[in-house]
Amino acid sequence: MRITVKQQVLLAPATILVLLILLLAFMQYSYWELSFKRREAKAIGTTFIAVAEADMAARRLHVLLRTMQHTGMAAPEDMALVADLYERMLASIGRIRPFGPLGESGHISHLVLLAENLNPADSPEIEKTAELFAQFRAELSALSNITQIYRNQLRLAQEQDIGQLVERTATVSMVVLVLAILLGLFISIYFSRRILNRVQMLSHSAARIADGKLELPPAPDRIRDELDTLAISINRMTKRLIRVVGTEKLLEGAEEERRRIAMDLHDQSLSDLSTILRGLQNLASDLADKPTREKTENLEQDLERAIANLRDIMNNLHPQTLDILGLGAAIEGHLEQHCCADELPEYHLYIDPKVSDLNLDRIKQLSLYRIVIEAIQNVIKHASASRYEVSLEVRENILVLSVEDNGQGILDENNRSNGRGLNNIRERAKAISAEVNWKQSRFSSGTRFELTLPCDM
Numbered sequence: 001m002r003i004t005v006k007q008q009v010l011l012a013p014a015t016i017l018v019l020l021i022l023l024l025a026f027m028q029y030s031y032w033e034l035s036f037k038r039r040e041a042k043a044i045g046t047t048f049i050a051v052a053e054a055d056m057a058a059r060r061l062h063v064l065l066r067t068m069q070h071t072g073m074a075a076p077e078d079m080a081l082v083a084d085l086y087e088r089m090l091a092s093i094g095r096i097r098p099f100g101p102l103g104e105s106g107h108i109s110h111l112v113l114l115a116e117n118l119n120p121a122d123s124p125e126i127e128k129t130a131e132l133f134a135q136f137r138a139e140l141s142a143l144s145n146i147t148q149i150y151r152n153q154l155r156l157a158q159e160q161d162i163g164q165l166v167e168r169t170a171t172v173s174m175v176v177l178v179l180a181i182l183l184g185l186f187i188s189i190y191f192s193r194r195i196l197n198r199v200q201m202l203s204h205s206a207a208r209i210a211d212g213k214l215e216l217p218p219a220p221d222r223i224r225d226e227l228d229t230l231a232i233s234i235n236r237m238t239k240r241l242i243r244v245v246g247t248e249k250l251l252e253g254a255e256e257e258r259r260r261i262a263m264d265l266h267d268q269s270l271s272d273l274s275t276i277l278r279g280l281q282n283l284a285s286d287l288a289d290k291p292t293r294e295k296t297e298n299l300e301q302d303l304e305r306a307i308a309n310l311r312d313i314m315n316n317l318h319p320q321t322l323d324i325l326g327l328g329a330a331i332e333g334h335l336e337q338h339c340c341a342d343e344l345p346e347y348h349l350y351i352d353p354k355v356s357d358l359n360l361d362r363i364k365q366l367s368l369y370r371i372v373i374e375a376i377q378n379v380i381k382h383a384s385a386s387r388y389e390v391s392l393e394v395r396e397n398i399l400v401l402s403v404e405d406n407g408q409g410i411l412d413e414n415n416r417s418n419g420r421g422l423n424n425i426r427e428r429a430k431a432i433s434a435e436v437n438w439k440q441s442r443f444s445s446g447t448r449f450e451l452t453l454p455c456d457m
């Protein structure tokens with residue numbers, strides 16, 4: 001299963017949070033259970049008071065009615081009191097709550113029936129009234145007893161329940177808290193070790209690569225999170241780096257070999273040819289015979305041309321101006337020497353003064369030199385241009401080398417013949433971590449070759 005690093009970091013606190021929310025829900029449920037029982041106890045208390053009030057009202061009503069029936073007189077204030085007492089009695093009965101056993105017993109409905117029969121407005125007879133009051137008060141007393149018994153039972157049960165509830169809440173809280181702490185600890189230790197181990201491994205690998213020890217770091221065989229993706233990227237990066245360094249070493253070796261050949265040519269062939277030239281010059285001055293002297297002088301000129309050509313070859317093999325004067329001057333020297341003939345396109349060269357501040361090592365300078373020479377050669381050979389611009393600029397620590405012509409434009413890869421030149425440019429650029437591309441020129445037609453190379457100042 002794929003879990004992101006963010007999820008791995010958040011898993012432990014999220015687990016603790018979920019457990020604490022469950023605990024809170026449990027406590028809320030316990031509180032709700034407790035409050036339900038409290039409501040029941042309150043209903044019993046209300047009923048108890050209502051029964052007592054109904055009994056008191058009934059007793060007074062009975063006394064008053066009996067006195068009135070005995071004396072046979074009913075003063076208006078007595079009648080009002082009777083009505084009021086009856087109303088209070090009915091109101092008290094109305095407050096009786098049908099809790100627990102009272103709900104189904106039928107006591108309440110019987111009581112209501114008896115109360116209706118006791119209505120003083122119906123002016124019942126003395127004996128019947130006494131009997132009805134006796135029944136009514138007996139019913140009230142039964143109700144009171146039931147309420148009292150139930151109240152006692154409930155109080156006892158409630159005491160037990162509250163004890164149990166407190167005990168249960170405490171136990172569950174403890175268990176959940178301990179579980180949350182242990183689980184949180186376990187999850188955070190497990191995932192932090194999993195993350196840390198790999199981060200350490202990656203940082204060791206990166207440090208080794210930075211120190212130049214190009215060993216391939218291990219790559220995981222399946223991707224579980226971003227760290228595995230990073231490990232695979234570092235592995236691929238190292239592979240590419242090893243390849244680039246290999247190419248760079250190869251190029252360095254080739255350049256070294258060219259330098260050695262140039263030195264041999266200079267020290268051996270050039271000095272031999274110079275000796276022969278001096279010999280010929282001496283011979284020509286000693287010769288009295290004119291036609292023979294002219295022939296010797298012609299030979300002398302041929303030899304001078306051969307020596308000049310050899311110098312060109314040597315310079316091409318190992319451009320000494322590059323070592324002595326730097327990249328800009330070497331390019332300028334090449335253009336002046338080889339690209340000034342009338343039949344060749346006109347060129348314009350721009351070298352940014354900041355180029356000389358760049359920290360370019362020898363192999364980079366050589367590669368850039370050879371790339372620009374090949375790009376110029378291509379303009380001359382293939383572009384049919386009348387003009388081209390060679391520019392070397394520094395833009396925000398990036399060296400931008402461009403050769404832009406107004407020729408016929410370069411064909412796309414599928415339609416042009418693939419010579420070694422463009423491949424060499426690409427290989428050399430790759431070896432020094434530069435990027436190259438060919439696009440439409442800013443002239444009305446033609447090609448712009450551009451190379452970009454990030455540099456230190």
Ligand SMILES: Nc1ncnc2c1ncn2[C@@H]1O[C@H](COP(=O)(O)OP(=O)(O)O)[C@@H](O)[C@H]1O
Binds near residue numbers: 379417419447
């Ligand atoms: N500046 C350019 N303008 C037009 N075509 C070009 C230019 N540069 C290269 N090309 C095309 O790219 C092809 C390959 O060039 P390259 O690899 O240098 O071969 P070559 O060794 O013949 O110079 C050329 O044959 C030419 O068609």
Ligand SMILES: [Mg+2]
Binds near residue numbers: 374377420421422
């Ligand atoms: Mg070429």
